[in-house]
Amino acid sequence: MNYWLMKSEPDAFSIDDLMACPEQTEPWDGIRNYQARNMMRDDMRVGDRVFFYHSSCPQPGVVGIMQVASEPYPDPTQFDPDNKYHDPKSSPDNPRWQLVDVKFESKFDELVSLKALKANPELADMALLKRGNRLSIMPVSKAHWQVICAMAGATA
Structure with missing residues (x-):
């Protein structure tokens, strides 16, 4: 099993929006960075x-957990001339462009803020916290996954 972090602006699509989706599952569309696309296409698994x-x-930060719920497939927004991701x-x-479907798993009782992540020495080498890293999708090591789950009071 691999672990990941996927970013979304909450005014565009939040964890509450995912929770409200049919079957709490939604395509993770609109990725227009080749490195992020390649991770979804080549490395993510159901x-x-x-x-x-x-x-x-x-208040940026980790708000919950979801799962990869599909194999990668072409992002339909790339073909729609009326879509901002055309x-x-x-x-x-x-x-x-490819996407995967994601499925809601859990919402944290409290957000694990970017400030709290930066303050934790066990996460010093996490990709999210490296200067200049702006990718919307990135891998997370198992050790970092466990630290963040512990910070959130969630099951790793």
Whole structure:
């Protein structure tokens, strides 16, 4: 099993939005970074666990856990000219962008803030906390997964 962190701006899509989705499952669409796409396409597997991270908000941090719920498949938003994620260079015969479905697992009682993550010396080498890292999807080591779950009072 792999562990991941996926970021979303809560005013665009929050953990509460995921909880309200049918079967608490939703396609994780709109990824337009090749490195993040490659991780979804090549490395994510059904059942992998994922931290849901609220970003670009007054209080960024990890808010809960979800699971990868599908194999990767072409992101349909790339083909829709009315969608903000449309990519005119992509076609159904040669799609550029992939996504996976994610399924809600749990919401933390309290957010594990970015400030708290930075203050924990056990997380000093976590990709999220490295200067200049702006990826919306990143791997999380098992050790870091366990530390963050303990910070949240959640089961690792």
